[in-house]
Amino acid sequence: MPILYDNPVSRNGYKARLLASHLGLSLQVVSKDLRAGESRQADFLAKNAAGKVPVLELEDGTCLPESNAIVLFLAEGSALLPVDTLERAQVLRWMFFEQSQLLPNIGLARMLKLTGRDAQRPDVYAQRIEAGQDALAALDRHLAGNDWAALGRFTVADIVLYAYASVAEVAGFDMAAYPAVVAWRRRVEALPAHIASDWGFAA
């Protein structure tokens, strides 16, 4: 069985866990204590030179870091990842948007909040909130006319976008400004295979 090196707080790891639930895949989840620096130790750096979770380790020892690469690998051949080149590009478009505009802003704002550093670095926090608002507004405009991120159906694009869009309040965003994102989150949550977090960590 593939091993997923992960952490209960990681929304990037959650993407792989949520996808596995939708696909009925079994993963052995191994927690790395990020605060204790476990992802920066030599044995883990050999699995991912960037020193970050998640990492998927296959039965033959091959290691695949980067949440969206893991999602693409696991979803290959399933209905959640189209084969057609243009359709796939429409899905990838939102996966790149997630990495460049949602994750760095909602993700860092959330980490600053969870660790109390938002008060120590109000300038950094405010910058992430402003850029995150811009990203959420873009997603909201798109979802105002679309039930799902791409192709009019649930795909891996929704899974990766949901990971950080679903913790925006924890990061300090007022989601009342993004009603289409809120409605889409409810659609994602209503799917039968949905899991909030298999480690019971809501934030």
Ligand SMILES: N[C@@H](CCC(=O)N[C@@H](CS)C(=O)NCC(=O)O)C(=O)O
């Ligand atoms: N682009 C990467 C980001 C991975 C990432 O930032 N992981 C965080 C947890 S969500 C981490 O491992 N941080 C620990 C560290 O940087 O030492 C992905 O999507 O997987």
